[in-house]
Amino acid sequence: MNDVKWVKGSTETAEYPDEDKVLLLSSGERDGTEEEDGVEQTLTDNKESQPITKLTxxxxxxxxxxxxxxxxxxxxxxxxxxxxxxxxxxxxxxxxxxxxxxxxxxxxxxxxxxxxxxxxxxxxxxxxxxxxxxxxxxxxxxxxxxxxxxxxxxxxxxxxxxxxxxxxxxxxxxxxxxxxxxxxxxxxxxxxxxxxxxxxxxxxxxxxxxxxxxxxxxxxxxxxxxxxxxxxxxxxxxxxxxPESPRWLVGKGKKEKARLVLAKLRGGKTVDQGSIAYELQEITNNLQEAAKENNQxxxxxxxxxxxxxxxxxxxxxxxxxxxxxxxxxxxxxxxxxxxxxxxxxxxxxxxxxxxxxxxxxxxxxxxxxxxxxxxxxxxxxxxxxxxxxxxxxxxxxxxxxxxxxxxxxxxxxxxxxYGTVHSSCxxxxxxxxxxxxxxxxxxxxxxxxxxxxxxxxxxxxxxxxxxxxxxxxxxxxxxxxxxxxxxxxxxxxxxxxxxxxxxxxxxxxxxxxxxxxxPETKGKTLEQVEGLFKGPPCPPPGLRSRKTSYNKLNAE
CATH class of the missing domain: 1.20.1250.20 (MFS general substrate transporter like domains)
Structure with a gap:
């Protein structure tokens, strides 16, 4: 199990020369652990947290x-x-x-x-x-x-x-x-x-x-x-x-039902439950940060x-x-x-x-x-x-x-x-x-x-x-x-x-x-895209093409 280095701040990577060794968070401050229902969950760099790419x-x-x-x-x-x-x-x-x-x-x-x-x-x-x-x-x-x-x-x-x-x-x-x-x-x-x-x-x-x-x-x-x-x-x-949208279900407090929907959409019984848990946690984190606004x-x-x-x-x-x-x-x-x-x-x-x-x-x-x-x-x-x-x-x-x-x-x-036209433009x-x-x-x-x-x-x-x-x-x-x-x-x-x-x-x-x-939203989760608008309105082409996603990479 490798440690993960979490970096606070915006999604722009120009200020981090060693960007392959960091994890950027667009939603604000975090550390390497998440607390939910009294259980400490550590996000680790292993197979269980890899993104799901299969069309089911x-x-x-x-x-x-x-x-x-x-x-x-x-x-x-x-x-x-x-x-x-x-x-x-x-x-x-x-x-x-x-x-x-x-x-x-x-x-x-x-x-x-x-x-x-x-x-x-x-x-x-x-x-x-x-x-x-x-x-x-x-x-x-x-x-x-x-x-x-x-x-x-x-x-x-x-x-x-x-x-x-x-x-x-x-x-x-x-x-x-x-x-x-x-x-x-x-x-x-x-x-x-x-x-x-x-x-x-x-x-x-x-x-x-x-x-x-x-x-x-x-x-x-x-x-x-x-x-x-x-x-x-x-x-x-x-x-x-x-099924209903899993994000809407999580927002309404129906997390278990959302987990079942995600599992079904991502492959049913054959899906890696660790990947489902990771995706569900990512949605939950985003909703928790927006809790104050959700009450409005x-x-x-x-x-x-x-x-x-x-x-x-x-x-x-x-x-x-x-x-x-x-x-x-x-x-x-x-x-x-x-x-x-x-x-x-x-x-x-x-x-x-x-x-x-x-x-x-x-x-x-x-x-x-x-x-x-x-x-x-x-x-x-x-x-x-x-x-x-x-x-x-x-x-x-x-x-x-x-x-x-x-x-x-x-x-x-x-x-x-079909017929005869005697005049035209x-x-x-x-x-x-x-x-x-x-x-x-x-x-x-x-x-x-x-x-x-x-x-x-x-x-x-x-x-x-x-x-x-x-x-x-x-x-x-x-x-x-x-x-x-x-x-x-x-x-x-x-x-x-x-x-x-x-x-x-x-x-x-x-x-x-x-x-x-x-900005470019290709290859980013819905939770990551929000941070794209926190930078300058029109960054140079070189910065637009750089990765600003939640890539969990090994720290030095």
Whole structure:
């Protein structure tokens, strides 16, 4: 048995020349022993305290059913663009533009409300019940929309269903990444958490396929809007048997149950109990240090985060990333670009415009899925901030900048469908806009798509994780709503070129924000990440790449 040398202070290692011989603690002062229930436990450097790196069947099951919520999230945000285009065919009257805008935007507003409610729900009820509530809301909302009558007030039923689904989206957007992060070992946390975003992308792609497939069916919009009742109901039933987050259980004093959950997630009967005890002790230590803050109500917790520099920095980074994700204009690609693409004055196929939207929907989902495959390698092997000779998020934002600039300069107006078009826009560079659109989507997928959610699931201390994720998710949906309700007006007053140029400027500001403030969280436990914000906002590249984790190494 070897002794361990514990060093007080921050996580920066520049002041310790012999860093391979020390153990850094970001959470404050400690010594080599821990006291709990009158029993002195000494942390030793042996096999029992090694990190767990195995992906177990239980963890895979939790991951699969958790990301169903992300799938429904992505599906419901995209499917409405196709459903609205054929609703008028079945209704006795044509829906006004205001009614259509309300049906689209009410989900975004409700998602912002759901994100706000998600904080207290995760804190009081737990992660698992919150996901179950979201699944229930998805099911009820889908059934309401599918059963909406064809009458003058039928659109109100769809509006109510969209509002209910929006609440579920808000709960899912902040809970699923946090739940997956708290159930995963540090070696798999990034890979597993980012799968939630991949599921959102998959949902958007499937929405395009479903919209296209049911566009030929009588009242096909009912199938489009109601089909998600099936996976959401399956998810609701599955979570009855899935475990709660071990960190939430420890925070509620259910340490033995947390130990059983950890053992099951890490390998069941075959897992090394010493490793489980070590991980559980690490969680307990973190919660004990946050005991004073945990006794505060929600408003006092927010005030505490604002008063402490490192917590405020974490909140600024988390909310900033979520704002950048939306203000960089991704939803103009997802929804509004369809209308821009069909806005040529000479377009003679407005009544059948849906058939020219499917390539956009399919391309959006497929290309973002391709980008996600790149993202798994970049963010898990090279981290979320730095990769050799470049920066993932920074490079993605630069590509998004140039892609949007190209799209704004050469907006596509040539429309193709089965039939004869006698006139089209004389712009011969429409193909360049399509290339820029694909470049934007592929660039967004590995960077600003999943990483804001992954980072927000990691950067807050345990006592502030629910509140931090709630505030950042609310920022995301508020920014989403802002983009959705202003885009068409921007194209009207600034022209299409000016609107996309504005998004270029916002993406550039986002690039600068990420470069200056985002630290690297790769390879660190959730308990270690808190200390990353106690150092300077933008340490030199050499210091960013140095190890600042709880590595127990032999002292000289």
């Amino acid at each position: 069947t239980s963890l895979a099951t939790v991951t699969i059913f958790s990301i169903i919520g992300g799938f429904v999230f992505g599906y419901d945000t995209s499917v409405i663009s196709g459903a609205l285009l054929i609703l008028d065919k079945d209704y006795d009257y044509t829906l006004t533009s205001l009614q259509k805008e309300l049906v689209v935007s009410v989900t975004i507003g409700a998602a912002a409300l759901g994100a706000v409610l998600g904080g207290p729900s995760n804190e009081i009820l737990g992660r698992r019940p919150t996901i179950m509530i979201a699944s229930f809301l998805f099911t009820i909302g889908a059934i309401l929309m599918a059963a909406a009558p064809i009458s003058a007030w039928g659109w109100i039923i769809i509006l109510i269903g969209r509002f209910i689904v929006g609440i579920g989206i808000g709960l899912t957007s902040m809970t699923v990444p946090m739940y997956l992060a708290e159930c995963s070992p540090s070696s798999y946390r990034g890979k597993i958490t980012v799968l939630s975003n991949a599921a959102v992308t998959g949902g958007q792609f499937v929405a395009g396929l479903i919209d296209f497939g049911f566009s030929y069916v009588n009242q096909g919009w009912r199938y489009m809007l109601g089909i998600t009742a099936v996976p959401s109901l399956m998810n609701l039933i599955a979570f009855i048997f899935l 109500n929600i408003f006092l917790k927010v005030w505490t985060m604002l008063r402490h520099r490192h917590l405020l920095m974490a909140l600024i980074v988390g909310c900033g990333l979520q704002a950048i994700q939306q203000l960089s204009g991704i939803n103009t690609v997802n929804l509004a670009v369809h209308f821009i693409s069909c806005s040529c004055d000479d377009c003679v196929i407005q009544d059948n415009c849906f058939y020219c939207l499917f390539p956009y929907n399919a391309t959006y989902g497929q290309e973002e899925s391709n980008g996600f495959c790149v993202n798994r390698e970049w963010t898990t092997n090279s981290g979320k901030c730095w990769i050799p000779d470049s920066i993932v998020l920074h490079q993605d934002n630069e590509t998004c900048d140039s892609s949007f600039l190209t799209f704004g300069q050469f907006p596509p107006n040539d429309i193709a469908q 004389p712009n011969t560079f429409s193909w360049l806009a399509m290339i820029a659109l694909v470049m934007y989507i592929v660039s967004f997928a590995p960077g600003m798509g999943p990483v804001p959610w992954t980072v927000n699931a990691e950067i807050y201390p345990n006592w502030a994780r629910s509140i931090g994720n709630s505030l950042s998710s609310t920022t995301n949906w508020t920014s989403n709503l802002l983009v959705s309700i202003t885009f068409l007006h921007l194209t009207q007053y600034l022209t299409r070129y000016g609107a996309f140029s504005l998004y270029v400027c916002l993406a550039l500001l986002g690039w600068l924000f990420i470069f200056l403030l985002l």
